[in-house]
Amino acid sequence: MPPIADLPEAHVVVDWGTTSFRAVLLSPDGAIRERIETGDGIQFVDKGAFEATLLRLLSPWLAAEGALDIVLVGMVTSRNGWIEVPYVPCPCTPGDLAGGAIRRRLSNGSSVILLPGINDPARKPFPDVMRGEETQIVGFGLENTATIVLPGTHSKWARVADGRISGFRTFVTGELYALLVLHSFIARAAGAQGDGSPAAFARGIADGATDAVDGDAMLSLVFAARTGMLAGALAAGDIRDYVSGLLIAQEFRQARACGFFGEGERIGIVGNDGLNRRYADVARHFGLEVVAGSEHAAIDGARAILAAEKGPRHDAA
Amino acid sequence: MPPIADLPEAHVVVDWGTTSFRAVLLSPDGAIRERIETGDGIQFVDKGAFEATLLRLLSPWLAAEGALDIVLVGMVTSRNGWIEVPYVPCPCTPGDLAGGAIRRRLSNGSSVILLPGINDPARKPFPDVMRGEETQIVGFGLENTATIVLPGTHSKWARVADGRISGFRTFVTGELYALLVLHSFIARAAGAQGDGSPAAFARGIADGATDAVDGDAMLSLVFAARTGMLAGALAAGDIRDYVSGLLIAQEFRQARACGFFGEGERIGIVGNDGLNRRYADVARHFGLEVVAGSEHAAIDGARAILAAEKGPRHDAA
The missing domain is CATH 3.30.420.310 (2-keto-3-deoxy-galactonokinase, C-terminal domain)
Structure with a gap:
């Protein structure tokens, strides 16, 4: 991964999944200042209660820092989460992912950015999907042609090349x-x-x-x-x-x-x-x-996507 | 299947599995006279209580017929059943299965014959096993070279030829x-x-x-x-x-x-x-x-194995 330009302010990256909530408070240079990890997975949050839950869980940082830029990845961006962010199709660049993000201004002035998952229309019989792992893949780096594996309950195998995620497949x-x-x-x-x-x-x-x-x-x-x-x-x-x-x-x-x-x-x-x-x-x-890969691949990836927000976009054919 | 020589007396075939007990009372010519089916699978029977359970479940027939020849197949012949009958290795003939059976005389004069399961030492990494299905395969017939499938929780694929079960494989x-x-x-x-x-x-x-x-x-x-x-x-x-x-x-x-x-x-x-x-x-x-295959393959097979008891045996190399 090439160095990512420092982002202007302290910011927060949250991996909000089905069963857990994991947040990091980052310095502008990406160093981890603090962590908050709880069992408040999205399955335990009422549909209308996501903003209140987020503000409650992050209240120590918001009290100390004021309004923050908060990046959300994972199942919180799915149909069962806060706001459904449509999948971005492969092949895709970090700029495409930034372009597919949804922004919201919260009641306390913080800005929330929900990053999209991706799908692979080339997979048969149906397009494959991921939501969260693509951020780790971006964090690993897309410069060199490579296969990247993300072990897990549903492990993901992805191909990357030329600054893009080319395609991927899920194994259960x-x-x-x-x-x-x-x-x-x-x-x-x-x-x-x-x-x-x-x-x-x-x-x-x-x-x-x-x-x-x-x-x-x-x-x-x-x-x-x-x-x-x-x-x-x-x-x-x-x-x-x-x-x-x-x-x-x-x-x-x-x-x-x-x-x-x-x-x-x-x-x-x-x-x-x-x-x-x-x-x-x-x-x-x-x-x-x-x-x-780095154990901070998700953070690196989220920062790279934010940094790419103003960069060139790739339009899938 | 060629006609099986009539057996001399009325007899009983019991498929006694993990979760169920299924018995048929047969005429000498193999016709089904009566059925008894209960939920008394071997997992519900104490190790020392198999004989008493069998006599109780078959008591209507024993009362009417006196002592009977009773053939047992299925998990009742396993380590967790009544008497563990060692596996007979493939390739094997009905005579080999008869030769591997274990006989017991019961307190009421009935004769119990526990038929063996089979294993396939050619399967890697470990010999495959079945216990009960081999009787259905014999009942299907071994004369013609064929592949036989027995669908189920653990389905079995077997090859038969020249009057033998050549080998088999389990799919879960x-x-x-x-x-x-x-x-x-x-x-x-x-x-x-x-x-x-x-x-x-x-x-x-x-x-x-x-x-x-x-x-x-x-x-x-x-x-x-x-x-x-x-x-x-x-x-x-x-x-x-x-x-x-x-x-x-x-x-x-x-x-x-x-x-x-x-x-x-x-x-x-x-x-x-x-x-x-x-x-x-x-x-x-x-x-x-x-x-x-016939829906009576298990009965046909049990009768064929009994009929083969005096027939030629195959010695595996």
Whole structure:
């Protein structure tokens, strides 16, 4: 990421998701001065109560600083949030994202900027969508042609090049993992055990990454969590890590089939869902060089989008 | 299936699974005289109480007929059931299954025969297993080289030839469907609605069967249940049938990759989980000719295994 021109005033970036509210107060040069993190996700906020909730949660900073520029990203910009900000289609630049933002002046004089999510009309059968991750992708940097992965409940794989997000695809790996270990035949076998078996995770990667004839048969490979127990090869405490490795390796196989990477290439891994190290392990198993994104990618991205507001826009064909 | 020699006496076949108990009283020629079906699955039976439970549930027939030959199949033969019957390895004949059975004489003079499940040591990373379905496969018939599918929570794909079950593979499609529609982002979207949208099911088949670059990317394709809603292309009431079609089509793609069928071949579909018509629709989409198994395949199979008890055995290499 090239240096971002300092923004004129102290400002706030809020990642306001379904289950949490995470705000940072930034100096003009982007340094983090303070944080406020609460469980006030948008699912707990009445439709008409977003402004009041925001002013209440940020009241310590507003009392000290007066009116502030507040950037909002995440599900707060969705149909179920405060104001629905329409998706900006790929390929798109930071300037396009700035152009798609919606501004509101609040009762205390603060300015709120709701950043848009993006969609990818090239994806079949329906356009894929993200809302929040695009800001982290911008924060990672768009200068070099690259594939960037954002691990999570619904992980996102994106291609960037020439200052644009070219396209992306969602994989529901994290959610499927949770469903399997909490609610399935695997849950009954694994019980509540199993945190931290690196050997079981590695075995899951190897079995999920197989280039054998059944490498694409995920619906069948998953059953190995049971047959491995029956064969005495997997202990109850191994199951969760084994399934984690198996599913993430399957995600990489499937992403490779979709053209996201080839042997020996570089891959960026960005995010803060606690999965980055697992994804980096799997990436290296697939012969990839890992470039770790900054933990402040969302902040960097929000600032870059603000800075681009007056810059050139890209008009999708 | 060639005619099975009449067995000498009236006899009983019980499919005793995790959640249900289903018994039929048969004439020597195999005709069903009566049925008893209850919710006394093995998970509700204390380890030492299987004999007493069986005698209680069958007491009307035992009172009328005296001692009976009783064939038990299903999870009652597993570690969590009455007596654990070791798996018989593939390839295997009905005679091998008879040879692996365990007999017990009960207090009332009845004879109980617990039939074994089978495993497939050729499956990697661990041997695959089934317990109960092998009896239905035998009932379908082993004379002709064929692929047989048994739809279910954990559907089974088997190859048969030369009077043997050659090998098989489990796909957890039914369970994954239930997890997605009951517990995931799809559940929230679909709500309690959605039974019977043939058009949505057909659309799911088409999208799940795609030969496009992303046809193997199941972790991503599943997200279409959300993006289709966002795009206005899928109504809430369509979601369940759409996901059903998508997942079963993915199962067929994956089974094809594993070598279970090629274009224009025949496929047998056996079972009574209410999914056979759905599987037949998908099979035809993949250019297969469907041979529907008898609804009495389990009974036919149990009788064939009993009849083979004195027949030639196959010794696995």
